[in-house]
Amino acid sequence: GENVEQHPSTLSVQEGDSAVIKCTYSDSASNYFPWYKQELGKGPQLIIDIRSNVGEKKDQRIAVTLNKTAKHFSLHITETQPEDSAVYFCAASSQAGTALIFGKGTTLSVSS
Amino acid sequence: DGGITQSPKYLFRKEGQNVTLSCEQNLNHDAMYWYRQDPGQGLRLIYYSQIVNDFQKGDIAEGYSVSREKKESFPLTVTSAQKNPTAFYLCASSTRQLYGYTFGSGTRLTVV
Secondary structure, X not given: OOOEEEEOOEEEEEXXXXXXXXXXXXXXXXXXXXXXXXXXXXXXXXXXXXXXXXXXXXXXXXXXXXXXXXXXXEEEXXXXXXXXXXXXXXXXXXXOOOOEEEOOOEEEEEEO | OOOEEEEOOEEEEOOOOOXXXXXXXXXXXXXXXXXXXXXXXXXXXXXXXXXOOEEEEOOOOOOEEEOOOEOOEOOEEEOOOOOOOOEEEEEEEEOOXXXXXXXXXXXXXXXX
């Protein structure tokens, strides 16, 4: 089945710096790659997603890039702010396309 | 407003007891999912259902059971066979193509 690896597990940056989180997936048939942000004690919330027919997608300070050949995708956050501090999860569609398989998460800390 | 509701937010169970976690959505989504979250483990898929009266096991289904009698509802029962049930449980729903995957706010289950 699908396996998603996420790195790094923790990331600390200064306010205003950029942050990059990377994920790799195993199943070349996966075609949907969302990113979620989870604040303490809450459920994850979708922040951006990309489908396999697109190489890059941007939404204000957040961007996602996808390299299907290498089977990896990345989240880029520019001009980080303290409120960006949270746990971020990447995911990929399962082999059967019936559920999302998640990475183990990255704890991002933005200090002012 | 459309959304997905999990209840209760906190649940305490004695060893050897079964307990049922509630999940209701009014997003008109066909598919619903249960994930378990443990520190450093990410989100692991327990069960999912793409249509009413049908559901499939995920990666860690042992010790859990579900039902899908209505489109809006997907309750999860944690049975006494689950050896380590203390965790944060998340319910989600989506279209069948996995787009719009929306999470509830979670139930924290503690075995005492």
